[in-house]
Amino acid sequence: MQERDHGGGLDAAITRWGGDRSTWIDLSTGINPEPYPLPSFTSEAWTALPDKAAQARLIEAARSFWNVPAEADILAAPGASSLIARMPQLFERQTVDIPKPTYNEHAAAFAAQGWVEAPDAPVRVLVHPNNPTGQLWSRDDLTAPITVIDESFCDVTPENSLISESTKPSRIILKSFGKFWGLAGLRLGFLIGAPDTIQKMRDMIGPWAVSGPALEVATLALLDQDWATESRARLAKDTSRLDGLMTSAGAVVAGGCDLFRLYEVDDAQTWHDRLGENHILTRIFPYSKTYLRLGFPAKRDWSRLEAALKV
Numbered sequence: 001m002q003e004r005d006h007g008g009g010l011d012a013a014i015t016r017w018g019g020d021r022s023t024w025i026d027l028s029t030g031i032n033p034e035p036y037p038l039p040s041f042t043s044e045a046w047t048a049l050p051d052k053a054a055q056a057r058l059i060e061a062a063r064s065f066w067n068v069p070a071e072a073d074i075l076a077a078p079g080a081s082s083l084i085a086r087m088p089q090l091f092e093r094q095t096v097d098i099p100k101p102t103y104n105e106h107a108a109a110f111a112a113q114g115w116v117e118a119p120d121a122p123v124r125v126l127v128h129p130n131n132p133t134g135q136l137w138s139r140d141d142l143t144a145p146i147t148v149i150d151e152s153f154c155d156v157t158p159e160n161s162l163i164s165e166s167t168k169p170s171r172i173i174l175k176s177f178g179k180f181w182g183l184a185g186l187r188l189g190f191l192i193g194a195p196d197t198i199q200k201m202r203d204m205i206g207p208w209a210v211s212g213p214a215l216e217v218a219t220l221a222l223l224d225q226d227w228a229t230e231s232r233a234r235l236a237k238d239t240s241r242l243d244g245l246m247t248s249a250g251a252v253v254a255g256g257c258d259l260f261r262l263y264e265v266d267d268a269q270t271w272h273d274r275l276g277e278n279h280i281l282t283r284i285f286p287y288s289k290t291y292l293r294l295g296f297p298a299k300r301d302w303s304r305l306e307a308a309l310k311v
Contacts, residue, residue, distance in 0.1 A: 010024055019279050026295075027280060027281060027294045027305075028282055028295065029260075031295060032180055032235065035182025039217060041213050044212065054219075062222055073192070073199070076189075076218075078210060081105060082187075090172075095116050096125065102133075124147045129257045149172065151163075152175065168194070171193060172193040173193060174190070175192065177189060177218055187211075188214045246309070254291065260294065260295045268284045268289055268290055278307075280305060280308055
């Protein structure tokens with residue numbers, strides 16, 4: 001089976017351009033470069049099956065952080081990708097509308113289950129904000145009988161969240177923990193929607209889906225509103241700084257959000273290769289010769305990016 005196009009892939013970049021993981025700056029993903037600080041885990045987090053109390057604490061923290069309506073249910077799962085892969089099984093097979101360009105795992109998941117894409121289909125998937133364009137959707141766009149709203153990148157703009165729609169049986173909200181909190185390796189995602197729908201997914205995933213360490217750190221992080229507020233302010237500044245650097249180097253801002261930026265350049269492959277030679281990994285797309293997407297460097301890495309763009 002052909003491997004799908006994604007950000008990441010640092011090992012392949014090292015094979016091509018040399019170095020090791022310590023010498024590279026990976027800007028190919030939209031992950032917060034200043035992650036939530038890891039706590040000292042309890043021994044039970046590693047040795048015991050996660051109990052109901054720990055899971056309940058996480059769900060209540062998620063409900064509070066995202067202002068989830070009381071009528072909606074919440075499921076924690078081992079990564080948003082695991083939820084995306086199972087999403088088509090929530091519905092009777094029919095056609096699905098997935099506006100492009102967007103995150104390709106949604107289309108792949110539905111295709112794997114025998115679905116066909118078609119405009120104005122009864123099931124629609126909206127990535128909000130969209131990856132890679134950053135487009136935001138509104139309630140006026142929720143015209144399909146069933147709409148899956150992927151808010152994996154929406155924690156930088158909580159005022160745009162469509163979480164209030166989760167009380168309706170026809171709306172399902174997907175959340176990712178790894179992006180905004182910068183802990184993608186933790187593998188944690190959430191599905192929010194009508195109780196019957198969420199229970200169906202819960203039955204598919206099975207018990208003890210979320211690890212003890214993930215339960216502990218995510219509960220702390222979701223309750224830490226000060227960290228979230230400070231991170232949003234820093235990421236907004238990083239957005240302005242990166243846009244300034246890239247436009248000075250000849251790129252044009254094409255979209256994005258405060259976790260990644262999309263640029264129009266004359267030849268994306270050339271830019272990608274030039275930065276790769278400097279051990280900076282960016283993201284290009286098979287459907288565009290001019291789109292180049294960058295995440296944000298960590299504080300220590302901005303000077304390297306600035307130097308590489310001047311070459």
